[in-house]
Amino acid sequence: MTAAADVIIIGGGLHGCATALNLALRGIKAIVLEKDYPGRHASGVNAGGVRMLARHPAELPLSLAAMEIWTKIGDLVDDDCGFSSDGQVLIAESQHEFDAMEERVRALRVQGFVHEELIGVAELRRLVPAVAQHCPGGIVSRRDGAADPFRTTQAFRRKAVELGQRVLTGIAVNGLVRRGGSWSLQTTAGTFRAPIVVNAAGAWADRIAAALGEPVPLEVAALMLMITARMPPFVKPVVILRGRKLSFKQLRNGTVLIGGGHAGRAFRDENRTELDWRKLASSAHTVAELFPVMRAASIVRAWAGIEARTADELPVLGSSERHAGIYHQFGFSGHGFQLAPGAGALIAELIATGRTNLPIAPFSIARFAECGAGKGAPAEAAPRAQCAG
Amino acid sequence: MTALARLQSQYDVAVIGAGPAGMAAGAETAAAGLATLVLDENGAPGGQIYRAVTVTPVRAPDVLGAAYWRGAELVAELAASGAELVTGAVAWSLSRDLEIAVSLAGASRLIRARRVILATGALERPFAIPGWTLPGVMTVGGAQSLLKASGLIPQGRVVLAGTGPLLWLYARQLLRAGGDVACILDTAPATNYLRALPHLPAFLASPYLGEGLALVREVARRVRVRRIVALAARGGDRLGEVVFHTARGEGRMPCEHLLLHQGLAPNVNLALSAGVPHRWDRGQLCWLPAADRLGDTPLPGIAIAGDGARIGGARVAEARGRVAGHAAIAALKGGGRRAAHRAGARSDRIGRAFLDALFRPSRRLRLPAEDGVVVCRCEEVTAGEVRAAVRQGCAGPNQLKAFLRCGMGPCQGRLCGLTITELIADQQRVAPQQVGYFRLRPPVKPVALAELAALPRAEAPAPGGP
Numbered sequence: 001m002t003a004a005a006d007v008i009i010i011g012g013g014l015h016g017c018a019t020a021l022n023l024a025l026r027g028i029k030a031i032v033l034e035k036d037y038p039g040r041h042a043s044g045v046n047a048g049g050v051r052m053l054a055r056h057p058a059e060l061p062l063s064l065a066a067m068e069i070w071t072k073i074g075d076l077v078d079d080d081c082g083f084s085s086d087g088q089v090l091i092a093e094s095q096h097e098f099d100a101m102e103e104r105v106r107a108l109r110v111q112g113f114v115h116e117e118l119i120g121v122a123e124l125r126r127l128v129p130a131v132a133q134h135c136p137g138g139i140v141s142r143r144d145g146a147a148d149p150f151r152t153t154q155a156f157r158r159k160a161v162e163l164g165q166r167v168l169t170g171i172a173v174n175g176l177v178r179r180g181g182s183w184s185l186q187t188t189a190g191t192f193r194a195p196i197v198v199n200a201a202g203a204w205a206d207r208i209a210a211a212l213g214e215p216v217p218l219e220v221a222a223l224m225l226m227i228t229a230r231m232p233p234f235v236k237p238v239v240i241l242r243g244r245k246l247s248f249k250q251l252r253n254g255t256v257l258i259g260g261g262h263a264g265r266a267f268r269d270e271n272r273t274e275l276d277w278r279k280l281a282s283s284a285h286t287v288a289e290l291f292p293v294m295r296a297a298s299i300v301r302a303w304a305g306i307e308a309r310t311a312d313e314l315p316v317l318g319s320s321e322r323h324a325g326i327y328h329q330f331g332f333s334g335h336g337f338q339l340a341p342g343a344g345a346l347i348a349e350l351i352a353t354g355r356t357n358l359p360i361a362p363f364s365i366a367r368f369a370e371c372g373a374g375k376g377a378p379a380e381a382a383p384r385a386q387c388a389g
Numbered sequence: 390m391t392a393l394a395r396l397q398s399q400y401d402v403a404v405i406g407a408g409p410a411g412m413a414a415g416a417e418t419a420a421a422g423l424a425t426l427v428l429d430e431n432g433a434p435g436g437q438i439y440r441a442v443t444v445t446p447v448r449a450p451d452v453l454g455a456a457y458w459r460g461a462e463l464v465a466e467l468a469a470s471g472a473e474l475v476t477g478a479v480a481w482s483l484s485r486d487l488e489i490a491v492s493l494a495g496a497s498r499l500i501r502a503r504r505v506i507l508a509t510g511a512l513e514r515p516f517a518i519p520g521w522t523l524p525g526v527m528t529v530g531g532a533q534s535l536l537k538a539s540g541l542i543p544q545g546r547v548v549l550a551g552t553g554p555l556l557w558l559y560a561r562q563l564l565r566a567g568g569d570v571a572c573i574l575d576t577a578p579a580t581n582y583l584r585a586l587p588h589l590p591a592f593l594a595s596p597y598l599g600e601g602l603a604l605v606r607e608v609a610r611r612v613r614v615r616r617i618v619a620l621a622a623r624g625g626d627r628l629g630e631v632v633f634h635t636a637r638g639e640g641r642m643p644c645e646h647l648l649l650h651q652g653l654a655p656n657v658n659l660a661l662s663a664g665v666p667h668r669w670d671r672g673q674l675c676w677l678p679a680a681d682r683l684g685d686t687p688l689p690g691i692a693i694a695g696d697g698a699r700i701g702g703a704r705v706a707e708a709r710g711r712v713a714g715h716a717a718i719a720a721l722k723g724g725g726r727r728a729a730h731r732a733g734a735r736s737d738r739i740g741r742a743f744l745d746a747l748f749r750p751s752r753r754l755r756l757p758a759e760d761g762v763v764v765c766r767c768e769e770v771t772a773g774e775v776r777a778a779v780r781q782g783c784a785g786p787n788q789l790k791a792f793l794r795c796g797m798g799p800c801q802g803r804l805c806g807l808t809i810t811e812l813i814a815d816q817q818r819v820a821p822q823q824v825g826y827f828r829l830r831p832p833v834k835p836v837a838l839a840e841l842a843a844l845p846r847a848e849a850p851a852p853g854g855p
Contacts, residue, residue, distance in 0.1 A: 037784065044791070150791035229799055229835060253794075272664065275831060277482065277490055277499060278847035285842040295842075298835040300799050 005031040005166070007351060008185060008194040010173050010208055013043035014149070015329050015336065016200035017156035017167065018344025021077070024163035026352045031194070032157075032165065033187060035172035035204070036271065039153035042202055043337070045305035047225055047247050047259040048149045049238055050338045052115050053088045053141035058314060058362035059339065060113055065358060066342030067143060073341070079155035082148030084252070087237040089119075089127055091138040091290070097243050098136045105139060115141050130234045130293050146238050146249055149337060156344075173201075175211055183325060196325045196351055203268055203308040205316075205330030209365070214322050216331065216368045217311060222266035222273035222304035223259065223334055224280060228297040230254035235291070246286045256297060258283055261334055264304045273304035309333040310368075317343055317363035319350060327351065328365055392475060393493040396500060400426040402717050403489055403502035404472075405480045405659065408436020409703045410695025410710035411508030412463040417714025418504075419472035423721055426502070427467065428478040428491060430834075434467065435460050436510050437530065438703045446540040452565045453537065454558070456600075456703065463707065482831035483507075483663040487690050490832070490844075497840045504690050504717040507660055508710060511653035511696035514675070514750060515808045516551060517757045517764045517772070519621035521649065525628025529650035533559045542568035545645030548631050550574035550620055553652040553748045554601070554702070560608045572642060573614045574633055576651065578751045585746035592740030596704070601744075615640070619753055622647050651750035655697045658801060662829040664688060669822040672745050673700055674755065675807060676826055683729050684713035692716060705739050708732060755808065756815050764812070765805040767798020772812060779816040786810060786827045796827045799835050 007023055009016045012034025020030045038044070050070055052063045074080045092098035105118045119127070120137045127140060157167050171189045176197060178184070185192040199208040206218040231254050238249040246260040262279040266272075280302055288295045310316065313333040320326035329347050332339060349356050404415040407429035419425040427434075435442040439460025447453055467474060475493065482490035489500050513530045520526065529549060535541040542563055547570050549560055560570055592598055608614075617640075620633040630643045654675035657667060665686045667676040677699050684692040694713035695706035715729035757764060760773025770793045778792040786802075786809050789795050795809055796802040802809070806827055814821040 037788075039791070148791075150788075154791070227797075228838065274484060275482070276847070277488075277841075278845055281841055281844035282846045284838050284844075285846055288839055288842045295837075295839040297838040298799070299832060299838055299841055300835045301797065301801065301830040302832065303830045 003031065003190070004193045005029045006194060007031075007196040007198060008033060008183070008192050009198040009200055010185075011200035011202055011205070011330075012038040012157065012167055012169065013041065013200065013202050014039075014153045014156060014340040015043070015202075015332070015343055016198070017153060017160055018340045019198055019200060019329060019347045020160040020165040020167065021156055021163065022344045022348030023351065024160055024165050026348055028348070028352060030165045031192060032160070032167040033171045033173055033185070033192065034167065034169045037169045038157045038167065039150045040271070042223070042305040042307040043153045044150040045225070045303060046149045046223070046307075046337050047249070047257055048082075048146045048337065049088065049247060049249070050083060050147050051088045051141065051144045051238070051240075051335075052338070053139065053144050054090050054240065054242060055335070056314060057108070057111065057113075061358050062339055062342050062346065062360075064115070065345070066339050069341040069345065070147070070338070071143070073147075076341070077155040077159040079151065079158075081152040081155050083145060084147075085143055085145035087127065087140055087142045088144035088240060089124070089138050089140050089237045090240050090242060091124065091128070091131065091135050093135055093241065093243055095136055098138070101137075101139050115143065117142065127237055128235055128239060130291050132290050132292060135290075140237070144238065173208070176208070178323065196327070198327045198329055198347060200329040202330060203266070203306045205308065205328070209316075209328065212320065212323060212326060214320060214365055214368070216316055216365060218308035218331060220266045220268050220306065220308050221334070222264040223307050224262050224264050224275055224302060224304045225257060225259040226280060226283070226299050226302035227258070228256040228294075229300050231256060231297060234293055239290075241286070241290070244286045246283060246290070248287060248291070256294065258287055266304070266306045268306050271306070273306060275302055275304060307334050312367075315339070315343070315363050316365050316368075317346070318360050318365070321364070321366045321369065391494065391496065393491070393496050393498055396426065396473075396475070396491075396498060397424065399501045400424045401502065401721055402426070402504045402506065403428065403500065404506045404508055405483075405489070406436060406508035406510055406695070406697070407434040407467070407474060407476070408438060408508060408510045408695060408706065409460070409463060410510070410697070410706040410713070411436065411506070412467045413707045413710030414506045414508060414694055414714040414717070415472040415474070416463070416467045416470040417711050418717050419470035421718045421722065423718065425470075425472040426500070427472050427474045428480050429474070429476050430479050432476055434464050434474060434476060437534070439463070440534055441538040445537050447536065447566065453562055459703070479834050480659060481834045481836050483659055483691070485664060485688055492834075492836055492840060495837070495840060497836060497844055499844065503721055504692065506684070506713045506717060507691065507693045507697055508695045508706075509656045509659055509697040511700055512656045512803055513650060514652045514654050515764070515804055516649040516651050516754065517762050517808055518649070518754070519759050519762055520623055520628070522763055522766060523622050523624050523628045524626070525624065525645060526622045526647045526649065529556050529559045529648045532648050533562065536562060536566060540566075542566050543646040543648070546571045546643065547646045547648065548572050548574060548642060548644045549648045549650070550576060550617070550631065550633075551650040552577035552750055553650055554744060555653065556650045557604050557608055559648075560612060561604055564608065564611055570612045571644060573608070573612050574617045574620060574631070575614055576617055576620070576751055576754055577748055578618075579616065581747050581749050584749060585743050588740065588743035588746055592743035595740035597702070597739065597744070618751065651754060652748060653696065653700050654807060655700065656803070657697065658803065658829050658833045660686070660693055660697070661826070662831045662833050663691060665691065665693070667826065669820065670699075672742060674750065682712075682733060683716040683726065684709060685716060700745075701739060701741050705741070755811055757808070764808045765793070765795040765798070767800050767804070768794040770795050775809060775812045776816050779813055783813070785813060785825050787825070789813070790827065801829055801833060802827045
């Protein structure tokens with residue numbers, strides 16, 4: 001079979017669905033090709049943090065734009081996505097960490113970013129009463145919060161479909177070539193054609209990029225999370241650390257979600273992950289130190305989602321360097337959930353108008369040009385350090 | 390030094406479960422000189438069928454029956470073999486590189502083995518009827534555990550409802566222990582006789598034939614048996630009566646205890662979480678792990694024996710345990726696998742297909758027709774909510790987790806998984822195989838955060854993996 005559209009989006013995660021939805025709002029027909037089902041991997045099983053806090057400054061304009069969408073998410077997708085805005089708190093565990101935070105907040109203000117607010121021990125205790133005694137303060141971003149990742153992905157998919165886009169599941173893209181003015185995609189369900197293709201293939205996006213002759217080395221990671229049985233409410237904001245790896249949040253039903261970036265082993269060709277209990281033990285140890293009330297908590301489940309990190313942990317977002325009609329939207333490196341509504345709007349804007357006011361030069365695929373473009377080396381073989389940029 | 394600290398960090402063979410399969414497997418490998426660890430969650434070996442066989446207060450041999458006391462011989466064989474038996478130990482994770490996380494008395498350890506034999510036994514099939522969560526309603530298996538472990542028998546009017554050999558066995562044990570059964574409500578459809586008939590010739594040679602007939606005759610002589618098609622438990626704070634439908638109409642019976650049972654299914658959570666593939670079995674109406682005649686799964690080094698591989702009863706489980714034991718010996722010490730195959734030959738003459746057909750639970754009682762019936766107890770999700778989610782586009786059990794949190798509670802689907810799979814399949818008019826099952830996540834049993842925090846910790850990146 002052959003099917004055609006204005007745009008084909010490879011990958012039906014939150015990013016692909018958000019782009020499809022925004023294209024529909026602009027009257028552009030898109031087909032989303034998803035090899036599993038929307039939300040099967042990182043989009044559906046991440047920690048759900050909706051955070052401007054502690055981001056790389058290059059991401060802040062996009063993150064702030066995305067936050068404007070999050071605060072009215074229900075208007076966009078007819079579902080509140082489980083979004084609640086109780087703030088996120090970055091906790092300093094030592095005076096040394098606190099001093100660095102103070103410097104960060106000051107530097108951000110110079111650049112005009114005021115969402116991060118330095119807090120001392122009194123405000124920290126007011127916001128997070130259960131925190132251990134050793135923490136001198138931190139930073140709060142009061143508009144941040146959390147949402148339900150699987151529900152969010154489904155809401156974007158549903159709304160995109162309602163507006164006429166097609167989201168096709170169980171279809172994997174095996175290759176793509178340019179024929180005349182159009183891209184031809186060979187898939188497990190026949191050929192698809194469109195003048196424009198968006199690569200939103202998540203942890204598999206490097207294969208599409210490599211096929212296009214502009215490889216980007218990705219580190220495929222299985223970011224681990226664990227969740228407890230229900231507990232009495234004791235913390236409202238999301239809590240994160242930077243010295244040690246931790247993100248921590250109590251959901252509305254009382255269960256506590258513990259993450260923070262410890263990786264297990266990912267086997268992306270098998271859609272499979274393996275947990276590393278020694279690292280989860282580190283997470284548990286950190287939680288026990290930071291929140292003594294959690295020591296008696298009961299861990300009922302742990303899992304990992306397959307995600308990809310770039311060398312500089314910034315996404316690849318924007319048009320191809322080599323080909324007309326190709327756009328990349330991947331490599332969000334474990335913090336793309338909050339950005340997705342903004343990134344989808346951005347790619348749709350680029351496709352529709354050819355330009356955007358957001359500064360996206362730091363996300364250009366051109367920064368990987370020295371990583372062996374055109375040599376056809378398998379991306380996963382390239383060690384991360386070779387291309388730190 | 391605690392029992393946990395005394396464990397080696399590596400064994401030749403780790404056996405998980407000390408029921409008939411696990412004890413037989415561990416006895417074989419240890420007797421062959423392999424360093425063997427046998428773990429069991431309970432306080433004493435025996436599994437479910439031989440629960441508490443070394444410690445039960447029920448000493449009169451005829452109460453629990455001759456078949457029960459076979460368990461004592463197995464415990465003795467295991468002890469003599471030199472295997473290291475650790476009771477009260479929960480294996481809460483198994484990885485493909487054969488690392489087992491074990492919890493014992495509030496602490497955990499990671500232990501490695503060169504071969505792992507899963508002998509995790511069976512669970513009772515869910516039996517979700519209106520009112521099944523009322524105090525006073527419990528499973529036959531639960532009641533039988535209380536009898537074996539503590540000599541407890543239910544007081545007041547007791548009604549047994551359901552189908553399956555265990556229901557009849559417990560009825561006899563209860564009667565012989567001096568208890569009373571007001572009525573057995575038999576839910577096996579009458580059409581089961583026709584289904585079973587083709588399997589009768591194979592069953593005629595089975596040792597279960599004579600035993601089974603004697604068992605049913607003894608119970609039916611003393612207890613009224615009524616064939617019913619549906620039932621509900623009613624009551625305020627606790628069970629007051631059972632209401633049932635026969636082919637001819639409605640009946641009701643006041644009672645203090647309603648004991649439910651409609652068969653067994655393999656306890657597959659640990660195998661599933663390790664990544665062993667499973668398939669739906671239409672005869673046993675449950676998920677069975679992929680395992681060959683020697684018990685080997687497609688995952689190197691992981692074998693499954695006993696009811697955890699396929700429901701077959703204690704005799705078959707013991708034979709399959711010996712098979713897995715010999716297969717482990719062959720793998721680790723070299724030599725042929727003939728001994729393993731020979732050990733398995735005996736278990737083929739048991740005629741199980743006849744029993745599966747005869748006691749097959751009815752569709753009506755596997756798929757709750759009443760929308761208000763709770764199917765997931767952890768998250769209190771009803772059959773109606775599951776059906777509504779499927780109508781909204783929920784494709785399978787894993788997406789249902791996100792819709793309704795079914796299977797995300799502490800039981801991880803042990804109490805609801807089969808019902809959920811069948812409800813979704815029924816609503817979508819496809820086979821359960823197509824619907825699939827929960828992707829299960831370790832820990833397969835909850836573990837305290839402090840216990841996890843006390844494990845050896847690592848910050849370094851994990852080696853391996855693409």
